[in-house]
Amino acid sequence: MHKLWASTYKEFLLITRDIGGLAILFIMPILLVIVITLVQDSTFKTINDTKIPVLVVDNDKGNVSHEILENLNASNSLEIVLKASEKEVVELVLSGKYQLAIVIPKNLSDNLEKKVAENVDGILAKFGLEEENTETTKIDIPNKEIKLYFDPATQRSFKNSVKSGIDRMISKIETQTIYKAFQEQLTDDGSEAVFETESFISFKEIIPNKDNQEVIPNSTQHNIPAWTLFAIFFIVLPLSINMVKEKTQGTFVRLRTHPVSYATVLGGKTIVYVAVCLVQFAIMLVLGVYLFPTMGLPELDVSGKLPLLFVVAVFAGLAAVGLGLLLGTVAKTQEQSAPFGATLVVILAALGGVWVPVFVMPGFMQLLSNLSPMNWGLNAFYDVFLRNANFSEIIPEIGLLFLFFVVTTLISIIYNERKNAV
């Protein structure tokens, strides 16, 4: 026990003497989480402060274009900038100054009304409801096209969401025009409502809650756990570098002449580096609770969840330390441990769903993501933060994290014993 304490104290001294390294350990995740949360915040905000400017050329100036403009304005996410010529907006979009331009064709309202009236007349004639002496003359009305110009650098997801939004809007306008045409044909009394023109089917977003505790996801609740986990796993780098340094300094060789087990040496490192992970986690929570609201970001809600959150952080820290111990045991030089460690952590983060949610990954990658300890940790954090899970519900995830720590540490000990067997 005394040797474990001595080992722990030595690790504590080593890590606290490296002020630069320590600062990176704490400042790096802080910067990361602030920047990413600020960037991603708009995705999660229901009421968006930032509006994307959209160029509109209204060649129609009729009811339909009026309705389109009203709908675009009502979306709250777009800011309409009216322009007179198509040529001008094309140049502006191509130059990258605007991401989107909408060109509404000439006579759109007039032609739509005529086309619908023609179709309605045709239908009523089929049913024998057409007024007598009315001659149905077919007019050749060309199909109309609303042009959407996108900046080539625009992301596909934004394009798709704009296209589907405008598509929905046009369908609605067409439907309402059809209803209006039937109304005019079937009754002379403009005040008589023959049809209900409001949508019959609508949808409502409901977030399942537990114990009547409503949880509204926001960018903070998604980013704090994800990037904290990323930072926790970055402990792999300083830990493995510390171990490689001990080999090159000769202190590790000296230790091998002492009556102390490798497990005790690793035990000291585990205690100190898990403690560092917990400090990192606590700082991130403080950021989310106190700093984020002052930056206009959503506040992190940790009420009643702190003990479970720290339980998850301890097990995530253990898994990260296990990986660092293994890398530090196997690597012979810092040139091996540093780039490999950094790449490995980035891969595990990508697989774990830190950057892209697992559910949007291809099937094979979703399977692979189950192997990433960051995926287990992230799920455990989300369980606590967003699903109000209790301890028994996070046991599978923290169990896997602990198993990962045990396996990696055992491999380190066995590898070391075999390599240095005398």
Add this chain to the structure above:
Amino acid sequence: MIQINKLSKKYKDADFHAVSDLDLSIDENEIFGLLGPNGAGKTTLISMLGSLIKPSSGSFSINGLTYKENKNDLKQIIGIVPQEYALYPSLTAFENLSYFGGMYGLKGNTLKQSIGSHLEILGLSKFTHKKIDSFSGGMKRRINLIASILHRPKVLFLDEPTVGVDVQSKNVIIDHLKQLNADGTTIIYTSHHLNEAEHFCTRIAIIDHGQLICQGQPKKLIEQHENAHNLEDVFLAKTGKALRDHA
């Protein structure tokens, strides 16, 4: 005290044995010098005796203990002073020594007193709480020695303990080693300083190409060789004047 029987070591991919069928016996309380040119096998032999590398064949025992059967007991009675400064540069002398002493199971006042007395004897008391990275080569060499003797080992292995230090540091180190020997520690040391070995060792062995060339008391070995005025003459007579460069 130390019995070495047909001890051999051949490194992986090496063309020759670093140590080959070596038989040697070292008595209790000796100061035994292992001398030889570069690549002779001195460090390999000490590393095997200090449980750092595995022999390819043969066996040895120290105070009746073998590595296979009494690993921790064996480690507890030996001390190894490596050639490199095996210390943590960012820790102070006291922190380094506390840690390595702690790994021998020392604690509390026993540990503090041991550190204090060794630092005092080796002239480092006023640097107790200074970081190692601010120390000169001679000071590091002395701390390197103290880290291996805090637990008062029965057998102390030293791999070139005075290399790269000034005369003053060398004298302090040698004097302290003599005192340790007087207090009952058997000393096995390697060195290229043949004059130092001649006066310091009670017995020496010259090894070359991993094999024992000769052994005995320095004075007697000098007397046995014609035209030899000192140990260096004996050494050159036994090992030749050809350069021993290895890559």
